Amino acid sequence: MTDPQGSDQVNVVEARDLARDYDFGADRVHALRGVSFDIPEGDYVAIVGPSGCGKSTLLNLLGAIDQPTRGSVRIHGESVAGMSDRNATNFRLRNIGFVFQRFYLMPTLSARENVELPMAEAGLGKSQRADRARELLRYVGLAHRERHRPSELSGGEQQRVAIARALANKPAILLADEPTGELDAKTGSEIIALFGRLNTDGTTIIVVTHDEDLASAARRKIHMRDGLVVDP
């Protein structure tokens, strides 16, 4: 659980020889060809590279929403590869926070209810989750919008609600797939600032992005090309 340099820093993510193949009819596509890296706790990593290089595939494997064809992933020391659906679901609920490019908020729920959703699934009591949802919305600067539905929020506000939702169950890592992809430059920079603040406050963040500003804000970049890490 220490990094390759042998320091005492604990690794949250340990990926070893990760490969993922997809079958499209008779063709087999090698989306990931054997990727290995560690990410220590509290790090802020941007995975960058051209479209189709395997960034999102890698993020999906780290987030336990897909299974590798080969190799292993350990999150907080727990092996994710080969987990049953039930275990993977429970693992995601308690250890992973997801932020998507298109926000994917529940359109019929208010901002606060959206943030409460993972907590309700985790079995948190009504008042506890309402308190934490308010606290998180305050953290992302949306305390005054807690009763608004997604359709009543701007893109940036929706993404901030999605970030609050991702933090609901105090995950080990926050995974973000092109979190600024749907936002204008100004709103995107607000989200980048929020990620920076989150990381400063101790959250381990891994983002997949084409956004140079977002990638530059990260402490470390992992460059990918053709399913391989080219400069870990």
Place this chain on the structure above:
Amino acid sequence: MRFALAWSSLRRHGTRTLLATLGVAVAAAMLLDMVMMSTGLRESFRELLLSRGFQLRLAPRGTLPFDTDATIENTTGIIAKLRANPAIVTVSPVLGGTIHVPVRGKVVTSAALGVNPLVQGDYELLSGKDPKGRDDIVANDDFLRATGARVGDTIEVSAGYDPQLRTYAGSRKMVVTGRARFLYGAAAQLATAMQLSTLQEMGGPDRRDDSSLFMMKVRADAQVESARAWIERAIPEVSAISTSSALAQVDQRLSYFRQLALILGTVSLFVGFLLVTTLMTVSVNERISEITVMRALGVSRMHVVQQIVLEGIVITIGGATAGLGLGLVTARYLNGILSSFPGLPVAIDFFLFQPKAAWVSLGLLSLSGIAAGVYPSYRAASLPIATTLRQEAIA
């Protein structure tokens, strides 16, 4: 939270939810009506036969259930024979006939029953008195309306009409002593009742000791079927039928009704099922990305299924509840039409509400609503998360 999500999802497409609920309501109403119809006629007939406590009926051989033209002679002798059996506690002879009453230059024709008012089981007195005197008569409202007579009035009554001679076998002035509801009377049928001996006398010499039917009560601890068998042995010129065997005959004759009700009921159930399945499938397909994101966030497959099934349950229970009211109103309307069928006792109901049957049918519909939500939701919750999110993003 699941209920809040389910409820908000239903409200999101309010019109569609309302239309689906109405569709289920119509299916539920039809299902309820079919269940009511499948048992209603039989139960109604049973209630009618048992309403006055007579368990045995006796009629000229081959004429059951009732034929006013066929009569049994020697009523006095038959009553004596029947009373000789200690199992038989009450004998109520009935003679059916037709009477004619002149009213303002016209003649009103009515059905007439000759009964023993002390033990009769054919009418229910609504007001006034039983026809205890030889010249007393009770009549139903249709008769009173047609003749313009009221309780206490005296009317001219003739019986035993001979169409060739155009004469009556007997005529007399009678006093209307009461208003009655005739249990076996058809809708709008004019009906009266008087003493058995009066109608026998008015029918002429041939009818002096005739009856059309005997109704009997059997001692509580006696076997009805044994009494019935004894009667058929002791009085070979009559047929005896117990209420249970009459019901068995009714059952046999109504079997096509039940089959029809069963088929239509099954169709209604199936339509309700298809309706909810279609709605759930459309709704789930629209929300594939939401469902996949929920799964990515850590919501279990079971909880996704529960939430969507909950939506199906809300629609089904809402529709079933509305269908209960709609079904009762429809049944009442249809019953009104069918009950006016000529020759059918007005007391017979085609649709009889039986709470147990209603709950069973609505329970079946609710179960089908649950089943309808399971497949589409399970399918959606089982989609590979990463692939589905990628496809949704591309779409």
